Amino acid sequence: xxxxxxxxxxxxxxxxxxxxxxxxxxxxxxxxxxxxxxxxxxxxxxxxxxxxxxxxxxxxxxxxxxxxxxxxxxxxxxxxxxxxxxxx
Numbered sequence: 420x421x422x423x424x425x426x427x428x429x430x431x432x433x434x435x436x437x438x439x440x441x442x443x444x445x446x447x448x449x450x451x452x453x454x455x456x457x458x459x460x461x462x463x464x465x466x467x468x469x470x471x472x473x474x475x476x477x478x479x480x481x482x483x484x485x486x487x488x489x490x491x492x493x494x495x496x497x498x499x500x501x502x503x504x505x506x507x
Contacts, residue, residue, distance in 0.1 A: 420443065420444055420447075420464065422446050423438075423444065427456050427499075431456055431457070431458070432458060434458055434460055435459060435460070435462075437462075438443045438462070438463060438465070439466060439467070439468045439489070440465060442466070443469070444470070445470075446470055449478065453477040453482055454472075454477070455465065456491060457481050457482055458482070459485060460486045460487065461487040462482070462485060462488050462489070464489060464490055465486075465490075467496075468492065468493060468495060470491075470493060470496065471496070473494075475500035475503060475504065476503040477507075479507040482507060
């Protein structure tokens with residue numbers, strides 16, 4: 420998680436983020452990515468069962484250019500995460 424946060428803080432121009440199958444990452448890590456890298460158009464969160472709606476809401480609020488988000492097998496997410504993405 421530490422290295423992802425460092426990467427996010429120093430690479431604000433990322434356009435694609437693939438965190439698929441990264442089960443050890445927390446909501447705080449994804450929040451840091453969202454706040455420091457506002458430009459992704461594509462985010463893959465496949466099989467990241469630890470994240471909650473708060474992490475996806477942070478993406479929705481801070482990354483307005485998102486056109487593709489993979490939430491497959493993210494078991495803790497609810498409809499609120501999808502609604503946040505649709506509304507932002």
